[in-house]
Amino acid sequence: MKKIINGKLYNTQTAKLLGEDSYSHPGDLACWSEELYQKRTGEFFLYGQGGPMSRYAQTTGQNEWSGGEQIQPMTIENARQWAEQHLSADEYEAIFGEITEDDSKKNVTFSITKDAIELLARMASETGKTRSELVEEMIRNHR
Template identity: 45%
Template sequence: MKRVVNGKVFDTGTAKLLSSFYFGSPGDINFIDESLYRTKRGAYFLAGEGGANTKYSRQVDNNSWSGGKAIFPLTIEDALEWAETHDTESEVIERYFKLEKA
């Protein structure tokens, strides 16, 4: 998937896939399939698709919603939070994010 967001090109074909999350079945209103990426320049983004009851929904009529696809740029803090929340392997997190020792 390739999209221009805020004047920047985000392309899943050239970015590094860091982690993925999948829930439900396609066609379900709560279905979600998203992946965390990092560009060669160090920008993070989510690319995914989801049902009508997710952040990927789109309005198709006055009172009707459908699933859709999108790319969302993320701050480094938001990317780290997503990775931690979605059980990304600790090796991936340690490699791409600066962490403090506990």
């Protein structure tokens, strides 16, 4: 599905599928499926579809409903909440990183150019430091 929302393009064909969940039972009009995606820009969105008694239902007339589909942009916090509820712990950590009991570190998402990502990866390889360590070092040393 491809949709423009608030001037931004959301496309399930070009975004990365991160996880999915569904409910279905033969003949159940409340069936649904949802897929969490991440765009190349780092933005998250949810693609959902469902039957005429699901939250994706669409009206087709007076007291008449059919199944439907929808794309919903999500903040990183909304994406994390959805993933906590619908994915396994391993799937969650594959997307958002390992969860530690130490809250001195926080995961953040931001966009940088492809060239900068390649440079950061090369620096990590040369120094033996993680990309996170390098970024934190750059921030702390910036004056």
